[in-house]
Each structure stands twice: as C-alpha cells, then as structure tokens.
Amino acid sequence: MRFSAHLIAIAMVAAMAPASAKDYITDGAGMFSPETLKKIARINAELEQKTGTFVAVTTVKTSGDEPLGAAAAQAAAARHISGAIIYVDRDPRRFAIVYGPKANVLFTPELQASIEQSLSAAFRAGQYDSGIVAATSAIADVLAGGRSAGHGPMLAATQTATQQSPPESRFGWVVWVAVIIIGTALMIFLLRRR
Secondary structure, eight states, rough: OHHHHHHHHHHHHHHHHHHHGGGEEEEEOOOOOOHHHHHHHHHHHHHHHSSOOOOOEEESOOTTTTTTHHHHHHHHHHHOSSEEEEEEEETTTEEEEOOHHHHTOOOOOOHHHHHHHHHHHHTTTHHHHHHHHHHHHHHHHHHHHTTTTTTSHHHHHHHHHHOOOOOOHHHHHHHHHHHHHHHHHHHHHHHHOO
C-alpha cells in the first residue's frame, strides 16, 4: 500500500512536468503543429532562465464581438504577463501583441511594427508555424538583450538595479557630512577672528 502511494505521487509529478512547459502556449484553436509548440517552449524556457519572463502564445477559435486588443490585454492580465503575449484569433486570422509594462520600454514603435508586419506577412502566406516561431524568437531576442541595443536582459537588469545601490550613493552622504562639518568649522573660525 505504501509502495503504491509513492508510485501515485511520482506519476502525479511526472504528469505535471510537461504541463509546466506548455504554460507558455495555449493553442485553443489548434493552429500549430506539435513541433512548433516544442520550438516555442524551448525559446521560452531559455528566455525564462535568462530573464524570468517569457513570450506567451494564445490562440482562440474566435474572440467574438470583443475587440482583439481588449481580449489580448485581458489574457495578458489574467496570466500576469511581464514579457509579452501573442494573442491569435483563428477566424479571421488576426492577432494582437501585448507587452508587459517592463517589457514595453524595450520595444520602440518601429520595432513593434516590424515584428507585427513580419507576422502578418507569414499569416497571409499561410505560414502560421514559421511565422509564430519567428515572432516569438524576435520578441524573446529583445527581452534577452539582443536587438534592444543593450537594454536587456529585461528582468535580470531591473532586479539587479533595485537590489544593489551603486557604491557612489553609499559614499555620497559621507562627503556631504564632511563638507557640512568643515564648512561649519570654517564659519566658526572666521567669526571668532573678528
């Protein structure tokens, strides 16, 4: 009985392991091949290891009457996306990309437009798999510090900056105290000489 409890626990852990890799992708519309899903998972696993964030990909059969941008923003908020989410509406093959607040500063309007144009061109050509992999890779590259002109990796840099204060700031107050003490001593000395 005890042995079977251990087997059940091991089976549950094994069953949960692949699910964590799929947290990057929710292919509700069934648009992408298993190989594409694996590629996106690999890109994201590497990105998450470097920066603590990832590029989520969510597909739906239809977002109905809701504006696509609003649906994408809701999906990003629900998953607490700090990196980015590519939200794809299968019918009529449209998408929206939403960047998290920290990630948004890394993507200039020109860079965002370039990624969106490339994905649009791939979708128009019916190249959904290669298009989504290229878009995910391009966003991940910026988040990791590639095309962002040295501003990344996104979260690693911001976490390090908030955790450590620069040595100058620790020493700066000592200089100001010394200036005030010396200035006060000089004033007292000059006033006594009169």
